Amino acid sequence: MGTPSSRRGQLRGTRPPVRAVVTLVAVVLLAACGSDGDGEAAGESGGSGGSGREPLRSDMALLEAASFVSTSVEGRDLLPGTEVWLSFDEETLAVSGGCNTSFGAFTLDDGTLGWESDPASTMIACSEEEAEQDAWVADLLTTGVAVTTDGADLHLASGDVSLVLEREPPVALESLLGRTWSVVGTLTDGTTSRLPSRVRTPRLVVGDDGLARLDTGCNTGRTRVQVDRVSVSFAPPTVTRVGCREPDRTIERIVLSVVDGRSDYLTYNGWVLLVVKDGNGLVFEVR
Secondary structure, three states, rough: OOHHHHOOOEEEEOOOOOOOOOOOOOOOOOOHHHHHOOHHHHHHHHHOOOOOOOOOOOOOOOHHOEEEEEEEEEOOOOOOOOEEEEEEOOOOOEOOOOOOEEEEEEEOOOOOEEEEEEEEOOOOOOOOHHHHHHHHHHHHHHHOOOEEEOOOOOOEEEEEEEEEEEOOOOOOOOHHHHOEEEEEEEEEEEEEEEOOOOOOOOEEEOOOOEEEEEEEEOOOOEEEEEEEEOOOEEEEOOOOOOOOOHHHHHHHHHHHHOEEOOOOOOEEOEEEEEEEEEEOEEEEEOO
């Protein structure tokens, strides 16, 4: 996942015309690390509490095409050189505690943010300490965390843990060139799923000029990748025609449906990339 700064992200592109989502995407933290002691903590869980903040709502413009990174954490000690990062999509939240990224459908009800169901996750090798930090960050969303905003920063509170996150600047899509994109999850019918363990990891090895070697998890071939300010486009791929068994056949079908033409929607944080096209999506780890 690179340096801490490379994990910071942002939502890019236009809203998908379908109920498609994922990824990559983002948002939140919170809470007040104020000096008012118990009174401030009560304000976090029950509303603005006179702090000038209000509960976060899904219709707030603050969440449009944005990602957030922690500037303050209380109640937990972050590992040196790490940070908490969140990014929102219409229906998907992406969260990282410093190593892997969890992503999945979320709910935001009366200022309480949580996972709608068990999230999927990238699966890079982490130290025991990094894995533990990822786990407690993701668990905040399992139990539900109170989120408020002052119109710029996000504040998140759960029990004795509170965080403040600030909005991150965009990540240039040009940085996708010259890197390897490995599929770690898929999106179909609004549902995000981990890549089946029996399937060879689909990937794109993208050159600086955009020419790319493609592995669908069953067949191999080539395509060309082009990026602009808000989207990524793929030339029609040419691939071998080896017969695929399940679940390889289904994964290949999703890969080829996405890696052909211009994306409808994407999010990218410099490390995790979600590309959605025609209702299907791929979550890539980019290295």
